[in-house]
Amino acid sequence: MQSSLKKSLYLGLAALSFASVASVTANASNANAAKKHTAAKKVTYKTTDSKLDQSVVFKSTGKNAVYNKPVGKRSVKVSKADMASKANSKNTSDLFMAYQEGVTSKGVHYYKVVSFDKKVRGFVYNKGVAKVDNRQEVANPSNTTGYLTVTNRFFNQPYGEKFAGNTLKHTYDGMNIAANQFTVSKAVKVNNDQTYYYVTSKDNSLVNGWVNSVYFSNTITKSAQDAMNTKNAVHVKFVDAANLGTLVSSADVQPNKGAYDKGASNYSSDEFNAAINKQLLNSGYTFAGVSTDGNANAATPKQGDNVTVLVNKNNTSSVVPATFAFNSVSLVNGFYTADATSGIAVQDVPSLTTDQQNELKGYKNDTFDINKVVNDIFASGKTWNVIKSGGATYTFDKDATLRAYNADKNFGNNGNNTVTFNDVFNNQIHAYYTKNTDNNDASKSTTDPNADFTTPGTQQKAAANVRAAADAFKNANGDSNAKLATAIQSVYGKNGNNDSLKNDISASKLNMSDNGDLQALNGALNPAPAYDTNTTNIDNALNGIDSTKLSDSTTEANINAVKAALKGKDLATVKSELKGNFDVSGSNGDKKSSKFANLTNTQVSNLNDIVNKLQQSDLASN
Template sequence: MQVNLKKSLYLGLAALTFASVAGASTASATNANAASHHAVKTTKKHAKKATKKNTKKAAKAVTFKVTKNLDQSLVYKSTGKNAMFTKPGGVKNNKIKASKNDMRSKVNSNSANDLFMAYQEVRTSKGVYYYKVVSFDKKVRGYVYVKGVQKIDNPTTSAAKPSNTVGYVTTNNVYNLPVGYRFGADSSIKDFNGINFSADKFNVNSAVTVYGGDTYYNVTDQSNPLINGWVKASDFSNNMPANVSTAQSEAQKAANAIHVSYVSSTNYGSTVMTKTLNPANLQNNSYYNAKDVLYAINDSLKGTGYNTTDYSSINDKGTSLVDSSKVNKGEDLTVIITPQNNPKYVNYNVSKLVDNNSFSKSISKVDNSTLKPLSISQNTYDSLFKGNDNDTFNYNNVKSQMLSYGEPMYQLTNSDSSITYTFDANLTETYAANPNLFTTNNQLIPNATFGDLNKQNANGMTGLNLIYTAKNNQTGKTDTASVNGNGVVTLFGNK
């Protein structure tokens, strides 16, 4: 019994041991199999990602090539639809050269610098076409989609020459070719080494109009054919420029002048002043007659307080001039002058307009004794109306201080206040003031003297004739009564 029990226990333990081993083996096998399946799935997933990644890297880069070289005489302008780039679209490292807004701003530009010359057509590997362009001023260069620019007609067209093809160039900007003539044209300003051609006459050979509307003339200097080129039509004139004409006239006057030294008769040998004069009527472009010289000298002394009247006071090379003397241009003369010290009052007349509606504008003198006297200071009166024969009469001062609105002589009345006289500056200066004071074109003669006014003039009057409109204060109508008289003294109560 005992022996059999031991055998059974042994067998049981053996079986348990085997079972344990078997279980362990089974578990090991199961884990190994599971690990094997997981490894397979992971490998496939990574392989799939790697395949996609490798496929993306394999995409081809965009390239381009020139399909043709374009005619560089053709001209293009922006349509404003596309920007300009440093390389065609899609090409690596491409950058914007001119934005779409920049290109749009060139659409309506009148400047030739905003035009383009397209010199290449290129095609990208994606089949898109671009032009390689450069602006006329060469400041903008790049690639633009073919619809970003459009071809235009030649920007330079023939134009009509002026009706008078001989004239003056009023600028120093003479160009080799007109600005915007064509791409690459030398439109720089020519350098003529400082030659002054402003007084030269030029011939117009041809004319063109460039993009934007500017017209240019091709010109050649008549005096120096080496001076030629293109100028804007606005810089060509058939008339000599005013500043050139003036300068030329001044230079000519200086060349034709005589030079006068004025010596005082009271302090003989003392030079009072010197003047450069241009007498009238230069004879044979070389000399003046004595009478014209005397007139010029007397005219030059107006307003100076000095006077000379005859040839004996004019010395030419040590000999006094006579009526038959001739004075060459450029000569030096000595003139003896005498100080003036005999001031006189200018005489003037008060006249009234008889018929304001009459075309002839007839007038009649007013008797000053019938007017109410005016009271003004002696100093004012003397400063305006008193002077030597050779002193300048200042009409503008008289007008502003005495004859303007609100001033003492603007309105006058007769003694019983029945008539009011109102000064009429327009009629006075147009018709009757004095031919020695106003020209036929109603221009004030600036150096008219007291002596000039007090001489009897072509109208048969002396002094200053002032015209007034007269109104009858009782009827309110223009007064037409004719009353004669003259003289200034009775006009002022204290004279």
């Protein structure tokens, strides 16, 4: 019975426990259900302003993402990480325009935004973007006049300054404005660190707008130069003179480099003819004349004129040969000098091959290539490299020949940058040779025991340089200094200077008084110093001489004292002042001007004696 009682007690307790647990579980479930019912309350969104100022620019702060909608089940349009990247971006496309503003029922404020490139549109927490000033006024360029390297990138506003208005202006499509000059009046920098200029055409004020500064250049652009050349050119049709119905070619030519002479309103006939001949170089045709049909002033045209030029097809009568003068150059006293007593006899010049002869012939307006001729005919091993004549052997000197050629006004120094066969037919090319005697032993032809032959050609080369400079100086234009600069550059190149020539003069041991050309060159290189001829300065110098140094006229110290006092003064003027103020030849004894009252007559006489012993060089400044 006790056993049965225990079992009943156990079962009762178990049932009671189960009931308690069931009650607790039921209460918990009811509580959760209540909580769920409260959380399910819907969050709403209300637009507070649907017409925001669209000229305001926003930039990402990098703190929040962009969503497709502000509340509810939404998706990410731009992640927070991407927005952080846009916060540091200089790309205009990464800026935003906010066109709506709203707030959720929880009080969270959002902007509805669109990126400048219109690829992103959505909602962002209002702390996720911030307003920025996207227009910074900057200084205009130092030179506000220039050209546009690109002429189809005009905007109504600096590109990227704000969301709207970033489209290109097409107002000037089809207009030829490549040659126009533009003036900058405003400069602005935008978010992407690009600077934009507001430019206006100087040729047409209606052509204006904002352009990227990288497209503005103070240097004339190729397209502008080409357009300007076309505008300033004379438009030429070349017609065969033998068949006036045959158009050979056409071209725009630029007489006188496209500019009239001062005061002129048209090109001269010489300017126009020179431009035509240049255009016809190597064309196979030569200039025959200008047709005046329809244009009586065709021979002296204006910019933009249309002119018909008659040309003749080249034939055998147009072929001319290049002409040469073979200059003998001897080694005398260790340097080159023209050989006046003997030269290369014409009959001793070797015959050329047929190909070489043809190379020295060409149509008058074909270009002549001196370097090719030198390499094919005069170079080592070629026909005219070594010539034996009159018991001597002559060896071609390439450097001397080319320097003389390039300095000659008829050839390399003609200002045309081109030498034609007509040039080398009418003017001889001087081919320079060194003359060696006694079995070609050059050292045996010198009488100077100090000639430098340890370094081959040192003294000779220096002399050749000096002579080439003298030739170039003679043929150059301008004043003495300009001619000297031209001569030095022709011999030594752009890095040459006065010292280059002075060093060669010293090394060559040339007598610079040998002829007028050398004298002229030396005079320009070493101009005579200018001496003071001001009589007041000279009187002061004379009066300032220490009178104790004029006790006699023979003591070296006294002479040196007078030299020092008169340093830099013109000796002839000094003597004139002495004669005018100190009558040292008067029959009644020496008489002196009152302005030199500190000197006795004896001192005046000694001073006069010292001055008469001096040379102008004694008074040269150090």
